[in-house]
Every structure is written in C-alpha cells, then in structure tokens.
Amino acid sequence: MVPEIGEFCLIVAFCLAVVQSTLPLAGLYRKKDHWIAMARPLALGQCFFITLSFVLLVICFLQNDFSVAYVARNSNSSLPIFYQVSAVWGGHEGSLLLWTLLFSGWVMMVTLCSRHLPMHFLARVLIILGWISCGFLLFLLATSSPFQRYLPDYPLDGRDLNPLLQDFGLIVHPPVLYMGYVGFAIPFAFALSVLWGNENDLPWAKWMRPWVLVAFGFLTVGIALGSWWAYYELGWGGWWFWDPVENASFMPWLVGIALIHSLMMSDKRQMFQGWSLLLAILTFALSLLGAFLVRSGILTSVHAFANDPTRGIFLLEFLGVVVGGSFGLYARRGKRFSMPLRLEWCSRETVILLSTVFLAVSTATVLLGTLFPLFYEVCTGQKLSVGFPYFNSVFIPLMLPVLLLIPIGPIITWGQNQGKELIQKVQWIGVLSVVLGAVIPWVFTRALSVSVALGVSLGIWIMLGTLKTAYQKSRQRGGVFKLSKGALGMIFAHLGMAVSIIGITIVSHYQIERDVVMKPGQSLEIAGEEIGFEKMQRTEGENYLGYQGHFGVSVAGKKIAELTPEKRVYVVQGQRLTETAIDPGFWRDIYISLGESLGEESWSVRLYYKPLVRWIWLGALMMAMGGLIAAWGRRTKGGN
Amino acid sequence: MNTLRKRRVWLVVILSSASLIVTLLVIQALRHNLNLYYTPTELQTADISNTQKIRIGGLVEKGSLQRGSDLIIQFVVTDLTHQISVQYTGILPDLFKEGQGVVASGRLNGKALFVADEILAKHDENYQPPRILDHGS
Amino acid sequence: MRFLLPLVIFAALCGFLWKGLSLTDKTLASTLIGQSAPAFQLNTVEDPNRWVSEDIFRGKITLLNVWASWCHSCQKEHEVWMTVVKPADIALVGLNYHDTREEAGRWLQSHGNPYRLNILDERGRLGMDYGVTGTPETFVIDKNGVIRYRHVGPVDREVWDKKLFPLVEALQKS
Numbered sequence: 001m002v003p004e005i006g007e008f009c010l011i012v013a014f015c016l017a018v019v020q021s022t023l024p025l026a027g028l029y030r031k032k033d034h035w036i037a038m039a040r041p042l043a044l045g046q047c048f049f050i051t052l053s054f055v056l057l058v059i060c061f062l063q064n065d066f067s068v069a070y071v072a073r074n075s076n077s078s079l080p081i082f083y084q085v086s087a088v089w090g091g092h093e094g095s096l097l098l099w100t101l102l103f104s105g106w107v108m109m110v111t112l113c114s115r116h117l118p119m120h121f122l123a124r125v126l127i128i129l130g131w132i133s134c135g136f137l138l139f140l141l142a143t144s145s146p147f148q149r150y151l152p153d154y155p156l157d158g159r160d161l162n163p164l165l166q167d168f169g170l171i172v173h174p175p176v177l178y179m180g181y182v183g184f185a186i187p188f189a190f191a192l193s194v195l196w197g198n199e200n201d202l203p204w205a206k207w208m209r210p211w212v213l214v215a216f217g218f219l220t221v222g223i224a225l226g227s228w229w230a231y232y233e234l235g236w237g238g239w240w241f242w243d244p245v246e247n248a249s250f251m252p253w254l255v256g257i258a259l260i261h262s263l264m265m266s267d268k269r270q271m272f273q274g275w276s277l278l279l280a281i282l283t284f285a286l287s288l289l290g291a292f293l294v295r296s297g298i299l300t301s302v303h304a305f306a307n308d309p310t311r312g313i314f315l316l317e318f319l320g321v322v323v324g325g326s327f328g329l330y331a332r333r334g335k336r337f338s339m340p341l342r343l344e345w346c347s348r349e350t351v352i353l354l355s356t357v358f359l360a361v362s363t364a365t366v367l368l369g370t371l372f373p374l375f376y377e378v379c380t381g382q383k384l385s386v387g388f389p390y391f392n393s394v395f396i397p398l399m400l401p402v403l404l405l406i407p408i409g410p411i412i413t414w415g416q417n418q419g420k421e422l423i424q425k426v427q428w429i430g431v432l433s434v435v436l437g438a439v440i441p442w443v444f445t446r447a448l449s450v451s452v453a454l455g456v457s458l459g460i461w462i463m464l465g466t467l468k469t470a471y472q473k474s475r476q477r478g479g480v481f482k483l484s485k486g487a488l489g490m491i492f493a494h495l496g497m498a499v500s501i502i503g504i505t506i507v508s509h510y511q512i513e514r515d516v517v518m519k520p521g522q523s524l525e526i527a528g529e530e531i532g533f534e535k536m537q538r539t540e541g542e543n544y545l546g547y548q549g550h551f552g553v554s555v556a557g558k559k560i561a562e563l564t565p566e567k568r569v570y571v572v573q574g575q576r577l578t579e580t581a582i583d584p585g586f587w588r589d590i591y592i593s594l595g596e597s598l599g600e601e602s603w604s605v606r607l608y609y610k611p612l613v614r615w616i617w618l619g620a621l622m623m624a625m626g627g628l629i630a631a632w633g634r635r636t637k638g639g640n
Numbered sequence: 641m642n643t644l645r646k647r648r649v650w651l652v653v654i655l656s657s658a659s660l661i662v663t664l665l666v667i668q669a670l671r672h673n674l675n676l677y678y679t680p681t682e683l684q685t686a687d688i689s690n691t692q693k694i695r696i697g698g699l700v701e702k703g704s705l706q707r708g709s710d711l712i713i714q715f716v717v718t719d720l721t722h723q724i725s726v727q728y729t730g731i732l733p734d735l736f737k738e739g740q741g742v743v744a745s746g747r748l749n750g751k752a753l754f755v756a757d758e759i760l761a762k763h764d765e766n767y768q769p770p771r772i773l774d775h776g777s
Numbered sequence: 778m779r780f781l782l783p784l785v786i787f788a789a790l791c792g793f794l795w796k797g798l799s800l801t802d803k804t805l806a807s808t809l810i811g812q813s814a815p816a817f818q819l820n821t822v823e824d825p826n827r828w829v830s831e832d833i834f835r836g837k838i839t840l841l842n843v844w845a846s847w848c849h850s851c852q853k854e855h856e857v858w859m860t861v862v863k864p865a866d867i868a869l870v871g872l873n874y875h876d877t878r879e880e881a882g883r884w885l886q887s888h889g890n891p892y893r894l895n896i897l898d899e900r901g902r903l904g905m906d907y908g909v910t911g912t913p914e915t916f917v918i919d920k921n922g923v924i925r926y927r928h929v930g931p932v933d934r935e936v937w938d939k940k941l942f943p944l945v946e947a948l949q950k951s
Binding site for chain 2: 361365368369372376382383384385386387388389390393394397398515516517576577578593595596598604605606
Binding site for chain 3: 274282
C-alpha cells in the first residue's frame with residue numbers, strides 16, 4: 001500500500017502544480033485577485049504532498065519492501081540503517097524525487113518569506129515555479145517513478161548499494177548540491193517575472209540577491225563535498241578531474257558568482273539590469289543543462305548514473321522549453337533593461353563588469369571543453385576526449401584577471417574615475433604580496449617557479465586587500481562586530497577564495513605521488529616523513545571481505561599516525577573497492593591506498609604527500625559561509 | 641573626436657582583441673589536448689605519430705597479463721579481430737580484469753606497442769558500457 | 778539583435794544535444810536482445826574442474842536460467858522445469874547466481890536436477906554482464922549463441938505455454 005500512496009501523492013502534487021501554473025495566470029488576465037491569491041496555498045500544498053511521498057519512499061526502504069523495483073535495485077536487508085536511508089537517493093529515481101522535494105522546499109520558502117513583494121510580481125514568480133514544478137513531476141511520473149512495483153514475483157533480497165556510494169561524503173553530497181542547483185530556480189523565476197511584467201522600476205535586484213546568495217552557498221558546499229569525496233574515495237588522490245559531472249556543477253557556480261556581483265550593481269547603481277537578468281537565466285539554464293548531461297548519459301563520466309534515452313529526450317525537451325522560452329522572452333524584452341554604458345574607466349562598476357565578463361567567458365570555455373567530444377562525434381562520427389590540460393591551460397589564464405580584481409572591487413569607490421588614488425591605496429599591498437609570494441615558497445623548498453610565485457602572490461594579494469578593506473570598514477563603523485552582514489560576507493568569501501587559491505597552487509606543484517612495491521617490514525621516506533609497512537591482515541565487514549594494511553607514519557623516529565588502507569570485495573555485487581587511508585593535517589595529508597597483491601607478501605602501494613590540500617575545501621567553506629552571512633544580512637534588513 | 645566617441649572606439653578595440661586572444665587560447669589548447677579514440681582494428685589502418693596522445697579501447701585478452709619488475713605491467717587489448725600490446729607502469733584500477741573491457745590513454749611506440757599513462761577499466765565508475773549502467777548504480 | 782544572441786546559441790546547442798542523444802541511442806538500444814551472449818569462463822556447480830565458456834550455447838537452443846539456492850521463487854519455478862524440459866528439445870543451462878558450490882549442490886540433490894549443467898557465478902559478475910536484476914530470470918539463446926528473449930521473474934506453466942515454448946518452437950524451425 002505504501003508505494004501506491006507515495007505515487008498517489010506525486011500525482012496530487014502534479015495536479016496542484018498544474019493549477020498553480022494556470023489559475024493565477026488566468027487571474028492575472030481576468031483581474032481576479034482571489035484567483036491570484038490561490039498561488040500561495042497551492043504551492044504549500046504541493047510541498048506537503050511531495051514531502052509526504054518522499055517520506056513514504058524512505059519507509060519503503062526501511063521496511064525492506066523489495067516488491068518496489070527501485071528499493072530492490074538500490075538496497076538490501078544487510079545494509080546498515082544509515083545507508084538504507086541514504087540509498088533513497090542512491091539511484092536515478094530517488095535522486096530525482098529528492099531534487100523535486102528540495103525544489104518544492106525552495107518554493108515554500110519563497111511563498112513564506114516574500115509576503116512583502118507586490119502581489120502581481122509574486123504571483124508571476126509562483127506561476128513560473130509552478131511550470132517548472134510541473135516539468136519535474138511529470139518527468140518523475142512519466143519516466144522514473146521510484147514507486148514502481150516488481151510484480152508478479154519479486155526478489156527476496158535486494159541488490160547492494162554501489163559500494164562507492166556507501167560513504168558519508170556521498171550521503172550528504174547530493175542533497176547539498178541539489179539545494180544549490182534548484183535554488184537557482186528562484187532567481188530565475190524572479191528574472192522572468194521582471195521581464196514578463198516589464199517593471200524595471202521595482203527593486204527586484206534587492207529581492208533576488210538573498211536567494212542567489214543562499215543557493216550559491218549550498219552549491220559551493222556541494223561542490224567541495226564532491227571534490228573531497230573523489231579525493232578520499234576514488235583512490236587516485238585527485239581532487240578535481242574536470243569531469244563532465246564536475247563541470248556540470250562548476251559552470252552554474254561560476255555564473256552564480258557573476259550574478260551575485262552584477263546584482264549588487266543593479267541594486268545599488270541601477271546599472272546592468274539586462275546583464276543581471278541574463279545571468280540569472282543562464283545560472284539556472286546551466287543547472288538544468290548539468291542535470292541533462294548527467295542524467296541522459298550523453299557523456300561518460302566518473303560518476304555513474306542510470307541512463308535511459310527516453311529520460312534524455314524528456315529532459316532535453318524540458319530544457320528547450322524552459323530555457324528557450326526564457327531566452328526568447330529576454331530577446332523580446334531585454335532591450336528595455338539595458339541602458340547606454342556610462343562607465344568611468346577606473347571605478348568599481350568597471351571592475352565588477354570586467355570580472356563578471358571574465359567569469360562568463362571562462363564558463364563558456366568550460367562548456368566548450370565539456371561538450372566538444374559531443375560536437376566532434378556529431379560532426380565526424382569519431383570519438384575523442386578532451387584532456388584535462390585543455391581546461392587548465394584555458395581556464396587558469398582567464399581566471400587570473402578575475403583574481404587580480406577581487407580585492408580591488410571593495411577598495412575602489414563607485415562612480416568615480418580614480419586611477420591615481422587606487423594605485424596609492426594598493427601599491428604597498430601589491431609589492432608586499434609579490435615579495436611574499438616569491439619568498440615563502442622559496443623558504444620552504446629552496447626552489448622558485450613562476451607559476452607557484454604567481455599563485456601564492458595572488459592569494460596573498462587577495463588576503464591583504466580584503467583585510468585592508470575589513471580594517472577600514474570596521475574603523476569607520478567603530479568595531480569589527482559592527483560591520484554590516486553584507487560586508488562581513490564579502491570578507492569571508494574573498495578570504496576563502498584566497499585560501500583555496502593558495503591550497504590549489506601548492507598542492508598542484510609540490511605534491512609527491514609514488515607508486516611502489518612494498519613488503520611488510522619495509523619503509524620509505526617521503527617529504528621528510530617515514531612511512532613503514534608494518535603488516536597485512538584479513539578483515540571482514542558487514543557486507544564485505546578484505547585485506548587491511550597497517551602503515552606507520554613517523555617523523556624523526558617518532559610515530560605520529562597509524563594508517564590502515566583496505567582492499568575490499570563487496571559480497572553481494574562482487575565489486576572490488578579500495579579504501580584509502582589518510583593522515584589529514586592542516587599543512588599536509590599523507591595518503592595511502594593499496595594496489596594489489598603481487599605475491600610473496602609484497603603489495604603495490606600508492607603513497608601520496610599532499611601539502612595544503614585541506615585549504616582548498618576550507619576556502620570553499622569560507623566562501624559558502626560568506627554567501628550565507630550576506631544573505632542573512634539581506635533578510636534581517638527587512639528585504640525591502 | 642569627443643570623449644564619448646573615443647571611448648567607444650577604445651571599447652571596441654579592447655573587446656575585439658580580448659576575444660581574439662581567448663579564441664586563440666582555446667584553439668591552441670584544444671589542438672594539443674584532443675585524444676582520439678581507436679579500437680585495435682582501427683589502429684591497423686590509422687596513421688598516428690608516436691608523439692600523439694590517443695585512447696584505445698577493447699577487451700583485455702585472457703591470459704595476457706604479465707607483470708615485470710617495479711610495477712611494469714603488460715597486457716594485450718583485443719577487439720576480437722586485431723590485438724595490440726599495452727604497457728603500463730603503476731597500479732591498476734579496482735575493476736581491471738582479464739576478459740573485461742578497458743580504455744587506455746597514452747602513446748604508440750611503433751606499430752605494435754602502446755605505452756599507456758592512464759588505464760580506465762570498464763565496469764569501473766570511470767567507464768561503464770551503457771547496458772550495465774542501469775543496474776550498476 | 779544582441780538580445781537574440783543567447784537564444785540563437787542555445788538553439789544551436791540544443792540541436793547538437795539532440796543529435797548527440799540519438800548517438801547514444803544507438804548504443805543504448807543494443808541491449809542484450811539480438812546480441813551474442815556475453816563472454817565468460819567459469820566452472821560448474823557439478824564439477825569444479827570443468828570450465829565452460831559461452832561456446833556451450835552453440836548448436837542447440839538454450840534456456841539460460843538464473844537461480845540461487847537462497848531464492849524462494851526459484852523453488853516454485855523449479856517444479857515447472859522438472860516437467861517441461863525433457864519433452865522439449867532444448868538445453869536448460871543454470872546460472873547459479875551469488876551462491877556457493879556446496880549450497881547449490883545440496884539444493885539440486887534434494888530438489889532434482891533438470892539442468893544440463895550449472896554455471897557457478899559466485900561473485901555475480903556474469904549475472905551483472907547479463908544485467909540480471911534479481912532471481913529468477915530466464916534468457917532464450919538461439920543456436921548461434923545470440924540472446925533472443927529475456928524473462929524477468931519465475932517461469933510458470935502459463936509463461937511457458939504462451940511465451941517461451943512458442944518462441945523455442947519458432948526458433949527451431951528457422
């Protein structure tokens with residue numbers, strides 16, 4: 001009965017979504033206010049039913065109801081309860097339901113937090129969100145219902161959850177990432193509502209900003225979690241692969257940053273409204289495109305997802321209607337939102353405009369690299385792949401100017417041409433960061449490379465510039481704690497960027513990766529730390545069998561950590577899996593993963609030394625926090 | 641020229657040179673980083689220089705895996721009509737197995753030997769033939 | 778015009794994606810039906826020293842039945858196999874899935890063995906190649922070793938009479 005009720009809830013939610021997207025619309029044209037007012041209760045009802053159906057799916061998993069095909073495919077009774085719950089979004093259908101659930105949660109927040117918005121504006125937002133909701137629910141019901149039964153006869157026990165997915169990082173990763181993805185639907189709907197209503201006199205940029213900031217915060221954490229997971233779980237020690245799935249989340253992130261900054265200008269200076277609206281549409285378009293690329297299986301990637309051509313076709317049609325429609329609307333109305341450019345050369349406006357343009361262009365190059373194999377195959381029939389050096393050699397040069405501009409933005413003033421004053425303000429910071437960027441790596445390694453110096457200098461440049469702004473602002477305000485939330489958020493986010501940049505630079509240049517053959521009793525020195533292979537043991541877990549290696553890490557004869565990497569075979573699926581062992585640290589990670597047994601007790605072993613690798617994720621967390629703090633500030637200001 | 645007109649001209653000059661630079665950058669980077677994909681049969685006829693980075697794919701022939709010293713590994717990739725020997729130094733991915741699919745990227749060394757610097761086993765999260773995707777995850 | 782640009786680029790992109798989907802379509806549509814049986818090299822439940830490969834499917838129409846001793850619906854199905862296999866001129870090959878030789882052997886001894894042989898797939902790798910989602914499942918493989926039909930769930934009298942047997946007969950004539 002439970003799965004049937006679950007499916008029924010989805011159908012009810014779909015009906016509510018249809019009404020939500022049509023009745024208020026009719027109300028707008030017929031000028032019936034009570035029809036328009038229906039939008040809010042309908043959105044809440046929809047959220048209720050989707051939540052209910054999600055809860056019912058969780059119950060199906062907890063009850064081990066293997067008559068439900070999705071449960072049988074993704075869970076089995078020997079799975080620990082923790083993983084049984086997370087298995088709910090371990091496959092395509094469930095993650096889509098989660099996606100829809102989070103979307104409806106966002107819509108609920110909009111209905112609850114936006115009472116102060118003009119009724120017509122809000123109604124248009126809810127109508128647009130209702131259409132998107134219709135699309136998601138229809139997709140769920142038509143192509144990927146998680147409640148389908150396995151009848152007449154069903155397996156007594158289910159398949160195992162993919163062992164790669166039996167992991168904490170991957171349990172929290174999708175919900176957070178999806179929160180970011182679907183969160184961008186809100187600014188998207190706001191932008192369409194603005195274009196649709198043609199009301200450029202409304203302070204829409206102010207209304208839109210907190211939503212973008214929150215979505216950005218979630219997306220940042222989601223991407224960081226994904227990268228962290230790939231780092232410790234895939235066993236290659238990489239933290240970013242320029243893989244299609246990663247790019248799919250990275251592109252909306254980049255455009256999202258551009259949107260945040262461009263909105264600031266539209267809000268405070270009434271400039272570049274057209275550009276902000278376009279960026280808002282683009283951000284959600286790229287989120288949807290990402291979903292399409294991942295779900296349709298059009299590109300092969302590190303992360304396995306179920307694919308099915310009917311799903312791909314549906315998603316592409318949905319993408320075409322939603323994004324094509326909004327670009328069409330933009331083409332018709334965009335002109336009214338663009339003013340002739342009146343820029344002073346050396347002003348905050350120029351700095352922000354330049355950085356957003358650079359961000360958009362670098363997003364375009366990432367998109368090109370991601371889709372190029374597809375273009376090539378369509379045109380020539382030949383298969384190829386774009387190597388990751390492409391991304392590094394295009395993306396990094398394009399990001400350099402953006403990084404250079406980050407600390408300048410807050411230092412420089414609005415609307416005035418002030419090249420000389422700017423140079424005066426930043427010259428010492430500039431000199432200092434170049435010197436430090438060259439000296440610090442030299443002190444530690446006694447070697448100097450231009451790219452390291454450049455990366456570290458840029459990181460320090462952003463840090464010092466941001467700290468200078470922080471110092472000045474808090475002096476004006478009379479204390480650090482009196483800083484506005486917006487300023488505080490900016491400071492956090494920019495510092496976070498600096499931390500990530502330094503981490504990325506150092507780990508990419510100074511990491512040591514060694515594949516070696518080792519026997520118990522042998523040891524090896526890596527970057528001043530001695531790693532000894534002590535012994536090998538057989539192990540047995542709840543649903544796997546395996547080998548466990550014991551390694552000791554010691555510095556100057558003193559043991560500082562014991563690491564136990566494993567090689568597992570999962571019994572139900574027969575999949576082999578490498579469990580890496582990491583000795584994490586603020587300054588460096590020691591990373592060990594087992595290869596295979598080479599006979600006579602010797603094993604192939606992968607030993608990595610990763611300096612400052614944690615800084616990458618630490619910086620990302622700071623950026624996310626910055627976004628959330630700034631959003632909170634907007635909200636408590638009353639939002640009007 | 642008035643200042644506004646002057647500014648326009650400058651803007652156009654800057655924008656067009658910037659886009660030119662970006663385009664050149666992209667073309668240059670793409671040209672060096674495209675890895676074409678070949679099967680052993682296609683390799684027989686294709687004209688590939690030894691410096692060009694490519695990917696090959698096929699099945700690992702049963703019984704062909706040999707280990708040398710220091711993690712050097714050699715095996716034969718076949719598409720059931722033609723074969724090519726592949727050499728790799730390092731640790732193989734979890735799902736590498738004789739008789740299973742594999743994708744290797746690297747460079748040719750003569751006509752008969754392929755030196756791989758990266759091995760992706762099929763069945764792997766990295767590369768799964770579509771038909772098992774539906775239940776693999 | 779510049780406001781139309783995003784739409785134009787997007788339309789072109791969608792065109793490519795559409796073409797791209799049909800590319801994947803080609804490989805995706807080629808599910809197992811109409812393809813040669815996946816290659817394998819495994820030993821049998823009956824004899825640990827006997828290694829078999831996909832060649833055993835050649836020459837005779839084969840029903841490949843995926844089963845396991847821990848699978849209750851396989852028992853029901855087993856009764857059907859005991860009665861229908863002998864009269865029909867087919868080879869019934871068992872694919873013993875996620876099981877052990879001892880358990881499977883005991884099960885066959887107590888229930889009877891209608892199979893020509895049973896492939897032992899302890900780790901479920903071959904089952905994975907066949908895309909098995911649960912037990913039991915049955916594949917019809919023709920004389921050339923090409924998979925013709927897949928039945929998910931237990932085969933009962935009705936399925937046998939209405940689907941499998943007519944299919945086997947038709948294949949025999951062709």
